[in-house]
Amino acid sequence: MKSFSEIDTVVKRATKGVGFNWGVAEEVGKNIKLLEMFGLPGLKNLNDYFNSLKSKKFQNLTFISNHNQSKIPYCPIISGISFLDQVNELKELINIKIENMSYPILFLPFLSRASEVIGKKISFKFDENIFLFNFNQNIYSNYFSNKILENAKLTEINFIENNNTFSQEEWDNLYKLSTNTFVEESDELKKSAAGAGLTDND
Amino acid sequence: MQVSLREPKKIMKLAKLGCFHQSKLSFLRSFLKEFKNWKYNRDLFDLDENGYGRAVYSFSKNKRIYSLICFANKIDDTERSDRVIATKWDAAFTLHDGIPAKKDLDRLSNNVPKQEVGRMSYKELTLSRANKSVRIFNHVVECLSNGKQPDKDKISEVGYLYRTTAVYGSGKFGLADRFRIKNRNEIFGPFRLEMMLVYLVRQFTFDQVNHIAKNKNPKKAITLDENICRNLGIGNSTGLGMAPFIVNHPTLLNNWILARETVLKKIREIKNVDLKNQNIFKTCLKKSLGNISSWSTESDFQKKKILNLNEDLNKFLKFLDESNIFDKNYAFNEIYLWCEKNLKDECIEYIVSMMMEPFDDIVEPHIYKMSSDEDKYFTIPTDRTVEDLRSILEQKYSDILKIDFSKTNSNKNFWFISKNKEEPRLADRFIDEGSDLEQPLAIARDICLLYSRISNKKNSLNIGRFLLENNDLRHVIRRAFITEKFPYAEIQDNTIGSELMAIDMLRLKLSFFGAVKFDPRSDKWLRISMFQGAPLPQDLKSFDDHWIYNSLN
Structure with missing residues (x-):
């Protein structure tokens, strides 16, 4: 088994080797390590993408808007870098569509890290696949394949407001149960608690 | 009184960093303190009469066990090379997490001797290889097998029986990634497992030399005197491979230097230095002179530095004797300011290291802040x-x-x-x-x-x-x-200029390891010694914390 440290180093060098600059290569090294740690086929997809660079052209998506279209497939690395760099502005858009994204698996770690940067969950959908990024702590998904995904016709990114997954009623019920651990304080103890005997205007 | 931290622009110059010396913060010293209450054992020693075969040594505490697995091989003199391009070594080692099973030993015997072209698993933590100092090793075997202890002067010239040529960790060649073990309290300090490997290798070298001598002349052979063993370390040849590390790990570099600088600042802020601490400082300083007089090198660059260090230390000792500096408040601040004014960097940094010796209470908390996420x-x-x-x-x-x-x-x-x-x-x-x-x-x-x-x-x-x-x-x-x-994260110098002395980068890192006797062999590689003067495994429960100055060499 390759260690994650080896994956990081080799991916970084390979990314520089195919022509990206060192700063981008550092990002890709960390990203593929992250994908592999989360059990997603990062290295496999990256290898295929780098091989395809010999025969195919890809579009750099540098400035991201709410709807991004291109006849030439978007490079997932430059798209991801742009997304990560611009995420503080993009989060206001709520919903972003990117059409014709090549190797969408390689775009995932940028979204995961962006979720941590802005402190919001992000969802990402293409075809039947749904990914939920939880502040770069984990990736929740219905995608369990170990395959190479060459292209996604339409991808959709949503910033999810920081809402709870439960209702107020459910919370209240659980809170009530938690009060079963509390003990009634005696009058004597109440008198000696912090702040007792003082006026708050002294 | 508040003393400021030394300016990064002044400290982070390569010429300054290249004058750093070992100290109480050094990893090999903090490793020994951390593991002093662990149980040491030689679990397997299966060598033939020529010293070839395998051996296993372990440190254990509660349910945690670290095992050093050694493979000693026969190589021709013509195949022995300290260069990283070598493919065969006298011995190869790995530190295994737990007790190795027979199938682990068999798997590792096919891989560890191959080093970079072998594959380790997540169960292995560090990997290394070493070559004999043939002249010294053979001399020791010859003497012991004839019932005599070796010539101390002769072994002093080298100071070790083996020297390693690389120590790998953190996921290299399939070794365990750092994240798998980073929450273990005993390895919070950086490079703890690399230090453990080197320390146990040192013990293997003694056991091997005794074993060969015994087999050579079973009736007459004696074992190597323990005091001589204590004064032998493990050598290391280090080249440029180590230099980019300190550029590639800026937060780690910061944490090492910041620990040193913060400790210095706190020592300078002590108002009254009590007599006991004055004496520890003075004693360590005087005893350490033996390490300098036995520091031999062919390098003109290093010879000049050692000469300056000797001259400056004599100047400093005279100042210490004549000035009654410890009668003053903030004596270590006064000492530091005097050093800045009167001494060169090599000696200033030497005395900074020495100032730490009496102050466990100041130094220890910083040892645990020297890693980085x-x-x-x-x-x-x-x-x-x-x-x-x-x-x-x-x-x-x-x-x-x-x-x-x-x-x-x-x-x-x-x-x-x-x-x-x-x-x-x-x-x-x-x-x-x-x-x-x-x-x-x-x-x-x-x-x-x-x-x-x-x-x-x-x-x-x-x-x-x-x-x-x-x-x-x-x-x-x-x-x-x-x-x-992170103020100390960046080297404040040009790492591609014509004036670059790459060995300054190596020396910085090695000083934090705790290496001594830097011996540059060119402007791109050097030899050093580690654990010279260190306690033997049987001494660990109770040893002198200032052992590094006990060397007789």
């Missing part, structure tokens, strides 16, 4: 502005911004990864091929380029937008924001 600081804060970046560059890199990179001498070298051994190397940009594949280690040059790029940008422009057209400088933008938080 580097990934935490990796993402560039792209919501910050060009104004912020400019301010960081002007404040943190002011000396670097003065370097004129239009001059040939400022661009003389480039760092690359060699194709045949995948190791970092340095070459002349104007003579050698390959500068187009330069590693991102020319930080000073790229910082200057970044500064010129932002010169005509609006202050309010955010970094995310700036990166749209300047992604080629992404690596140094990241560093600038790291350096903002």
Whole structure:
């Protein structure tokens, strides 16, 4: 088994080797390590993408808007870098569509890290696949394949407001149960608690 | 009284960093303190009469066990090489997590001796190999087998029986990634497991030499005197492979230097130094002179440094005897200020290390702050502005911004990864091929380029937008924001200039390891000694914390 440290180093060098600059290569090294740690086929997809660079052209998506279209497939690395760099502005858009994204698996770690940067969950959908990024702590998904995904016709990114997954009623019920651990304080103890005997205007 | 931390611009110059010495913060010393209450055992010793075979040594406590597995091999003298390009060694080692099963030993016997071309697993933590100092090893075998102890002067010339030529860890060649073990309290300090490997290898060298002597002459042979053993360490040959580490790990570098600087500051702020602590300082200083007089090297560069150190130390000892400095308040601050005024860097840093000796209470808490969670600081804060970046560059890199990179001498070298051994190397940009594949280690040059790029940008422009057209400088933008938080993260020098002494970079790292007797063999590699004077495993429960000055050599 390759260690994650080896994956990081080799991916970084390979990314520089195919022509990206060192700063981008550092990002890709960390990203593929992250994908592999989360059990997603990062290295496999990256290898295929780098091989395809010999025969195919890809579009750099540098400035991201709410709807991004291109006849030439978007490079997932430059798209991801742009997304990560611009995420503080993009989060206001709520919903972003990117059409014709090549190797969408390689775009995932940028979204995961962006979720941590802005402190919001992000969802990402293409075809039947749904990914939920939880502040770069984990990736929740219905995608369990170990395959190479060459292209996604339409991808959709949503910033999810920081809402709870439960209702107020459910919370209240659980809170009530938690009060079963509390003990009634005696009058004597109440008198000696912090702040007792003082006026708050002294 | 408040003393300021020493200025990063002054400390982080390579010539200064290249004068650092071992101290109480050094990893091999803190390793021994951490493991002093662990149970040591020699679990397996299966060598033939010539000393070839396998052996296993372990440290254990509660349910945790670390096992050093040794493979000693026969090699021809013509095959023995300390260079990293070697493919055979006298012995190869790995530190295994737990007790190795027979199938682990068999698996490892096929891989550990091959080193870089073998494969380890997540159950192995560190990997190394070593060659005999043949002259010394044979002399010791010869003497012991004839019932005599070896000539102390002769073994003093070298100070070890074996020298390692590489110690690998952290995921290399399939070894366990750091994240698997980082929450273990006993290895909170950096390089703890590398230090454990070297320490146990040292014991193997003694056991092997005794074993060969015994087999050579069973009736007459004696074992190597324990005091001689204590004065033998493990040598190490180190080349450029180590140098980029301190550039590639800025937060880690910061934490090492910050620990040293904070400890120094706190010692300088002590108002009254009691007699006991004065005596520890003076005793360690005087005993350490033996280490300097036995520090031999063929390097003119190092000879000059040792000469200066000797002269300055004599000057300092005279000052200490004549000044009654400890009658004053803040005596260590007075001492430090006197050193700054009167001594050269080699001796100033020597005395800084020595000042730490009496103060366990100050030093120890900092030992646990010398690791770093580097990934935490990796993402560039792209919501910050060009104004912020400019301010960081002007404040943190002011000396670097003065370097004129239009001059040939400022661009003389480039760092690359060699194709045949995948190791970092340095070459002349104007003579050698390959500068187009330069590693991102020319930080000073790229910082200057970044500064010129932002010169005509609006202050309010955010970094995310700036990166749209300047992604080629992404690596140094990241560093600038790291350096903002970590003052000692960056070497304040040109790492590609014609004046570069790469061994300064090696010496910095090795001083934190706890190495002594730096012996440069060129401007690109050196030999050192580790654990010379250290307690033997049976001494660990109760040993003198200042053992490093006990060397008779």
